[in-house]
Amino acid sequence: MKKEVIKIPANIKYLTEREKFIEEFGKPFELPNGILNKEIPGCGATTVALTDEHKTIICSPRNELLKNKHEQYPDTLLVIGGVDTKEIEAYLQTAELPKILVSYDSVYKLIGCIKYKSDWRVVVDEFQCLLADSSFKSEIELHFLDNSRSFPYVTFLSATPILDKYLEQIDYFKDMNYYQLDWEEKDIVRVYRERTKNPINAALEIVRYYQNGNYPSVYVNGERIYSKECVIFLNSVNNIVNIIKQTELNPEEVNIIVGNSDDNDRQIARIGEGFKRGRIPLKGETHKKFTFCTSTAYAGCDFYSTNAATFVISDCNRPNTAVDIATELVQIAGRQRLACNPFRQFLTFVYNVNAEEVEQEAFNEHLCRKVNVTLDEIRDNNNAGEALRAKRIKDFRRIPDNVKYQDSYTMYDEQKGEFVFNRLAYVNEQYCFDVQKFNYQNGVIVKKLLQDSSFDVSENQTYAVYQEQLKHLIKKEPFVDRMQAYCEYRAKQGLIVNLAMSTLESKYPELRYYYEALGADRIKALNYKEKKLLNEIHIMKTKNKIRHELHGTIHIGDRILTTDIQQTLRVVYDRLGIDKSPKATDLNEFFEIHPVKIPTANGRKNGFEIRGIL
Structure with missing residues (x-):
């Protein structure tokens, strides 16, 4: 992968500043053919694609992003589900300089409509979603990549592209030119990080504080300014529904920005009458007090609130629902566009960690086993008899998308007519593991990643009025x-x-x-009192040492004479340097014991039966 760094001087704030680029570089900024890491969101890269002199197709993984851009640029053609080739052909005949906004799964509609592709450019916006989403829709993305090959000039655009180690595993990207913008002057977004067992409870608290008029505030030039609106990003529509119901918000207070699907509409309808999917207000339009968003609005959508604060609530129960803090926080922080909003410089991130911790070595073994299963499955399926092979193709098509690659990376390629290895799904699983394992579980790496993304996570934060x-x-x-x-x-x-x-x-x-x-x-x-706390901890540590010693010699089911227990305790106490007279009842602190009579050569004697471990 050939890399080139493009340094952007401090006097340039946006890629659309033609005169400044001409003065510095001798020409306006032009989107390159290859990967462009624009480094920071909101720098105008998509606007360049929408306003330059080239015929352009802008592709996005999020329909809400496309709708938002189409509302800002009504002369564009929006191609998503429901738009057919006749509408595309009619637009191409009348548009003087066509600009088409299209979803990944609708790009195929353009292939036949555009005869001469050499004078067209394609911009793949927020292309990191190709990998982040591939656990549940990699087939759509693989077909999209195949379709994009029809065009000779394609820009893969993101503020935070996928790490090189992932790109280089995907044949489509590994030999592509890579351009890195290096902005001399960057806005700093200060991030509050709060790790908690229940992030949704934190979201409830945020809503309740706003409901009660306890608005966060900052000082700007000596004036105290309050945030009376908030944008809350969550992992799921179900979380949004539950928060709204528990806090008893009214429809007039709430804007719900989620994907367009019947399932989402059904979930939102559960809240009550008047609640429905919303849209992101355009510049100058009124914003509601509470805006709830899922990943639909993580990438590329613009907010124009004058005072909204941003909160990211990551309830990370499964690796493939983890929010990648090295990428998504950058995207989210860049969504508030108005410079007059002082809260655009702050972001509160509340997250948890999956309780199931998997070590790197165990994960690597899991990957290896899954790859071997995949290779065996591909060979067997492709070599099966005609009837059996047809059944396996039918079985594969029936598997729900969200679990299709749970046990293997086997994919049926409709175009090739054979089973193949889905490398995108394979790389996605590594990516999700890294997000879960490193970005969430290791606070040092969390902080380092945020700093690498131009976030300020220093302790000297300026949310100073708390x-x-x-x-x-x-x-x-x-x-x-x-x-x-x-x-x-x-x-x-x-x-x-x-x-x-x-x-x-x-x-x-x-x-x-x-x-x-x-x-x-x-x-x-x-x-x-600290002295008492220190003494208590010393006692606890001593008990833990005794417990460790006893658990090696005494077991559940043992029936032990009182005198033998005392002797065992004496040995343990002496070994640990504990000055204490042993009593058989000392075992009560470490085991569940029951008094019994134990037969001996000298008759039945007192003892205890060990019935459990404490």
Whole structure:
């Protein structure tokens, strides 16, 4: 892959500034033939495609993005489901300089309508979605890539393209020219990161704060400005529906931006009368207090609110629903377009981590097994007798898209008439694993990735009016006070208190250690005093050492004489240097025990039966 860096000087803010480009480079900016990493969103690359002197096809994975661009540029032709070739041909005959907005799965309609393709250019907007979406629609994307080969000049465009290690595994991309824009001056987006077990509860808290008029605010030139609108990005329509129902929002307050599907419409109808899919308001149009979006609006859509704050709620239950924070946060942060909105510089990211942790080695073994199954399956299917082969083709077509590549990467290629290896699905699984494993589970890498994407994640954030946060930053409190406050924050789980809690953790990291080791109830019982907490932790560690020693020698089902138990405990205590007289009942702290009479040569004697491990 041949790479070229294009440095954009500080005086240029947008790729559409023709005169400045002519002054700096001798010509206006031109979208290249190959991959263009524009580095930052909102720099005008798509606008170049819509306004330059070339016949252009702009392809997008998101219909809402296409609709949004079509509303801004009504002279374009929008080609999505329901648009037929007659409409395309009529447009091509009348348009002086045709600009066509088309979804990935409708590009095939253009192939036959455009006879001379050499004077056309194709722009694939937000092309990172080719990989991110391929767990459930890779066949559409593979056909789209095949169709794009009909055009000699194609620009694959994204603010954050897929990492090289993925691109180089896909034959279509590995030999393509790669252009990287390097902007001398970048806007900094400050990101609050909050990792929680239940991100949806955090979303509920955000909505409730806005409902109650507790608006976040910032100071601009000494004036306090409030965010009275918010845009909340979530993984699923179901999450949006549940949040709206639980908070009892009214239709007049809510704009729901999700994909156009019957299933989505049915889910939204569950909320109640008056709720329906919405659209992104154009510049100058009124925005509602609450805008809820799924991935439909992650990429390329523009918001023109004067005061909306942005929240990203990532409920990451499965790897292929993970939000890639190295790419999607960049996309989301760039969606607020108005410079007069001070909250466009901030983003709050609330996320969790899948409890099922898979090590890299185990994952690699899983991939290897799945590849071997795929190769065997492809060979067997293609070599099967005519009747059996026809059945397997029919079986494959019946598999739902969302589970089609769960057990193998086998795909039936309709054009070739044979079973093949779906490399896009294979690469997608690696991509999703990396997102889940590294971007979410490792805070250091989270921070590094955000910094690489021109985000500011420094501790000196400027959401400065949260007074609970400021109180702990500027005032040195006794240990008892800050420990008590920290326990209260952990119990409340609200957005503002979470921000204050993160400040306390940064300044006093021992608070989190005590809380996670002992829990709020035990800390309260010890009157929040550090000396008592340290002593309690020492006792816990000692008990854990004793437990480890005993579990190696005493087992469930054992019936042990009292004297033998005392002797075993004496050996353990001596080995650990514990000055304590052993009692058989000490076992109560480590095992579930029951008193019994045990027959011996000298008659029945007292003892205990081990019935469980504590």
